[in-house]
Amino acid sequence: MTRALAMVSGGLDSILAAKVVKDQGIEVIGICFKSYFFNEENARRMVKQIDIPLEVVDFKEEHFKMVKNPKNGYGKNMNPCIDCHAMMMKYCGQLLEKFNADFIITGEVLNQRPMSQNRSALDKVKNESGIGSKILRPLCAKNLKPTEMEENGLVDRERLLNIQGRGRKIQMELADKWGIKEYPSPAGGCKLTEPNYSVRLKELLSHNQNPEERELELLRIGRHFRVTPKAKVISTRTQEEGEMIKSLLNEGDTILLVQDFNGSMIVIIGEATEEVISIAAKIAIRYSKGKDEPKVTVRYSEFGSKDHRTVEEICATDEEINSYLI
Known part of the structure; x- marks a missing residue:
């Protein structure tokens, strides 16, 4: 059976991305990261709503070291989102073998955040993570080039989505459709924002x-x-x-x-x-x-x-x- 690791931040987008893939009959395991600036509390509540297990990764020390001097700089505040996402994906890549998983899911949406989710930033995260070929972004996949998972038939591209931009209407409609009732505001979980x-x-x-x-x-x-x-x-x-x-x-x-x-x-x-x-x-x-x-x-x-x-x-x-x- 195909298995995927879903990076679950605790927000709505990441849990919707996991749900999109789970509904294709793929086994999904949630992966959440814990640092000095965010924790797993919201993620635990979110995974229960779509019935997937959650693995918590504590990377406080390495993450804080990066926060002090991020390669790609900060966002509007002290949030080094590009470096943070790349670090999380690198960790997830190391977990693929542990969980015998085939690829990684993220909830990123093209152009939702002007600095960290434009096409250039998404490509940079993909390249710097070291596992770019294993990353699937189900919510905006149809706006991006097909991944090897789609080309190899592990994932049906036609059942992925083409969301882009800063609007939240589509995500909220999907949440209502799938019975996801409780979710935090966007970027509400990270103190660095x-x-x-x-x-x-x-x-x-x-x-x-x-x-x-x-x-x-x-x-x-x-x-x-x-x-x-x-x-x-x-x-x-x-x-x-x-x-x-x-x-x-x-x-x-x-x-x-x-x-x-x-x-x-x-x-x-x-x-x-x-x-x-x-x-x-x-x-x-x-x-x-x-x-x-x-x-x-x-x-x-x-x-x-x-x-x-x-x-x-x-x-x-x-x-x-x-x-x-x-």
């Missing part, structure tokens, strides 16, 4: 080329302020963010809370010098109910310690906030 996250990541890498995994997780939470080259301040915006950030703190991190007024939890990541604590305290006051007071007491301590200290400060000005805000 998000402008705010990308700005923070770029700033972090300018100070530390080898951050810890938790530092990458922290980029998702709160407001971020660079106060010195060796210290960053994070201000939570909600109680939920406060709970999230606690799970990522280490001994040596410093927590600040305004003493007599409700407000944000402030965390110092890095060297908590007197200067840094003073700035962090001003920021804490700025995001508290005491911001209009002439002077406010702020408590601080190392994470996990019961030894609290206090400092009195005034509220940070708008100019100070803007000068530190990432």
Whole structure:
């Protein structure tokens, strides 16, 4: 029986591509990749809707190394889509033998994304993956040259599709036809496509080329302020963010809370010098109910310690906030 590996991102296009091929009587196994910037949660939900198994590949370290210096550069934000797709396909190529599979399916659509899915970009991914002859793009196949799988009769080209462009009408109609009810928005799963996250990541890498995994997780939470080259301040915006950030703190991190007024939890990541604590305290006051007071007491301590200290400060000005805000 013919068998294919479907690269399942967790979005709609990739699961539709897998469904198109599965409906030809071909066995399909989903392959999903896990990195510091995206995970398999959406993919697990999607494969259940078309009843195919899922294999998760964790390539965090190699992927992050590529993200720092992508051969083909970035998209609109810090998303190195061409290099990322080529890397995923290379991994899938190595899995063909493991699963005794014949070819690889992707959900790419010609010209859906102007930089990473134009004809030149699709050809570049195909060539740089090292397994170009084994790649099938079912959603836009009729807009591309026939693959060896079509020419050899493994796949019926007439039952493939000719979708192209940025519209989503056809995909949504197919989803409705096939009973695929729950799917995320396009590009909703990768943090590297998000402008705010990308700005923070770029700033972090300018100070530390080898951050810890938790530092990458922290980029998702709160407001971020660079106060010195060796210290960053994070201000939570909600109680939920406060709970999230606690799970990522280490001994040596410093927590600040305004003493007599409700407000944000402030965390110092890095060297908590007197200067840094003073700035962090001003920021804490700025995001508290005491911001209009002439002077406010702020408590601080190392994470996990019961030894609290206090400092009195005034509220940070708008100019100070803007000068530190990432």
